[in-house]
Amino acid sequence: MKSLTLFKKSLLSTAVLVGTMTLVGCASSVPAGKYADGIHDVSAKGKKSVITLTVEVKNGHIVDVKTKSHKETESLYLNAERLLSKVLANNGHEGIDAVSGATYSSNGILEAINSLPRADGSKPEFVAVGAKDDSAGEDFKLKWSIQPQLGLLKGDYYYQEARFRQGHMGSVAIVTELNNANNVIFAEFNESGRPNYYTRLYQGVPKRMSEYNFSMGKKKGTAWVQSALTMEKLMVEQDKLTFELNPDFDPTLGNKLKEPNRLKYAGIDVVAGASNSIQQSMVPLTAKIHAQINGEGTHERFYQHAEKLVDAKGNWTGVTAMLRIVVDSQTKQITKAHYDEIFADEKVQIKDASQKKFYRQSKYESINYVEPARIGFNVMIDALNGHLQQGGSLFLIDDLPATGDTGSYAATGFTKRSNAWDNYLAQAEILYTQMRQDGVIVKHSK
Template identity: 30%
Template structure:
């Protein structure tokens, strides 16, 4: 997440009136004007998603002439909400402005800050909140036709749109939100793929060797999975014979860890395609202009050092890459926002389009070749979560989510209406890494799995911090108030301006009270309210395991550095809903399968709207690989298959 300091001014120089710089300076009104404000410049502030949003609003007696904003909202998401709302308020002299979908906290913050300033200017705030804004849009029904229709403008949908166009199709992307991005935009951006080049910088540990050997020695029933086992055994034998000491990895190991990580419930045919194409999809993204850092790391619940990190924070690198391609090819790719897909259009047993509802009427989109469903999961739909949450978790009604507000399962419902088979709907993934206030991933101070520990409110470790996501979350739910502290030291943050995986500096997090800093473990324990004796012992025991002087009490196998160098840091975390593994069934060609096991002609799907790949539990870092691998496949096949 890119956190930045930005000054925004939307005023035109010609509109500035001399003397307005000083607060409270009055400008006389003409007899025909009705005074709305006391002319001058006024300050206002409110809480945004990442801290205070501060504004300076300049008004005449009847107009808002300038709004300057200082904020630290997310680049590509929160900042866009701020810009849009500032423009709408200023142009319309109205506070009756809708929040920007997907950026609720940023929208609320900027509106509250502007409201405070206008209140200081003597405005009738309630009257401004009731003032209508003219849309200026043409009303009426619309019908359009393209070769491929893509439903959903997140990562999977845009990967499909780009791929379809590369394979000769004219494309329309329809998105219900007022922006593109979906969950991809607000993701942590980790992308799993076996990559010998980047992994050659890492040294294989004895515990990692044992992990590979345990996987090879496992018992597998599925014929395809057995071929992975045999391939891995051969690769491992060759690795040992070579005398190499660098980190071992291969698509075969990735497949087996994905399969085992989902309790052998994942569909082997999908896993096979997924892992074989994960790195080629990175190369595809790079060919489109995307840049990745030259190292890999282990993301939370990823189980192995194969997560790639984009150069740009959050999902901005992915989205900018897709959107740049769309912009260059806008003659062939149309994007329609604020338009909700309602139902598929079916003719002679084939899906040939989608009926949508726009802000001003019906929108009918016809596909001459295929339709790609890429609407994401249902993590933000509490009712739907509760309907399907029958296996893994207690009541999730009051559990927040990392998902954007549009992740409500609409596409799954649409697909079910045309007899698509649903699978794995009961498998809902929670993380132990939610912000206690928002449920989001922002504010998380971990930099990677190897160099941090978790302690509960008593200051005691309670789980293997390198385990599966469901394992860690279940353990957290058993702790006091289901609340924990992530503990790191200077090894994770060499300087105060070092940023976390969401582009937030540790100094800013400490200043905002979202993290705590101390020069001793005892002082840190005091600041976060845990027992100092138990806390210090937890850290010391962990450090002994890092040294190999003692076996880790929770069986942890992923280590790097000890936590022994001041300053020490702590950040609070709680369980949060993150991913829904279930969805519509697809085959290796990304074609949607019906309840009888047959292909639904003309309908393809990719991303979190699908089920089958991850089984009961998704490995951290597999989602962004999933959306690009199967988005690319879905787009190509929608454009070319008959």
């Protein structure tokens, strides 16, 4: 009996020892915690202030996170603060999107978490994120480019516009080589929605660099601008501004995309996304320009300069500045001017997380872009065009919207100078120098 008891104790001791060894073995295989233990105050810049969080870490894991201080807009920060529970559950900020409408505050929170001291001593670089619903939903598979040609472009200028099909406004700009009208070097078609368009957002809105292309693409599988780009490339590569009528045209086949006889003109069976716009607007307008080229010609000159905007380190911000000026070579006066800032074709190329949703759009044509100066970007540029058409200086623009700090949004509609004006002035200097060298513009005061 005694020997049996000793045997049982021996088995129990062995079991305990094996169990202890097993636990030790398991513990040694568990990876070290991600963060350094302790209570840490971490901070990062939000939109209006520094955001400071207090984070408690045990065994390498975040067990508590609270806001210690901030001076953000309270309503926006309350939205962004919802990320704290996600950080806690995720044990970090990786893979968490910003809260829509509170992108800056969200990134301040996530960057602060990124600065938590790591158990392995590493200091990973923080990459700003956008809201999950940026660009109005799921990833968009269609591809097109709206990027302008970089550098200087100049030539003889032709332009036609007219309303068509229920009131849409179509326009075509053609630039030919100086004194060589047979060489088309630039073609651009644009269209604005009719004033009574069934989608109110797109009433009077240019389609080329606005959200319209995404909206149409999701409905019909192709973006409007893709057709325009295809036709423009054809015109430039083949110096072609006129098209023969299709002798077998059958309008009843209009919706049959693979039927060549559905199109009014021969040789352009590549425009499924905007066949009505191409057939009823672009082709007739370019035919008018062709007639002008072979008739009275033009004395207007086109000058464009486009340049990628870079940060303090010389890296592209994902935004390209573009200035166009049309000048009458006889009167040497500006007849048309347009400045725009165009976002990159892909989200990843845009450094400012809050602006990623505007990819393949421009500040002027986007319906959702919010100008920090608290006034519409399109209003600023339309005012610039009017100013220059009336003989104003390219450089003395203090009478234009958002060219100075007013400190009174309620009274004036904006609160601070838009940095777009500084970008504009840089492009204006480049074009002005070239136009003066060419002798096509009067002297402008600086």
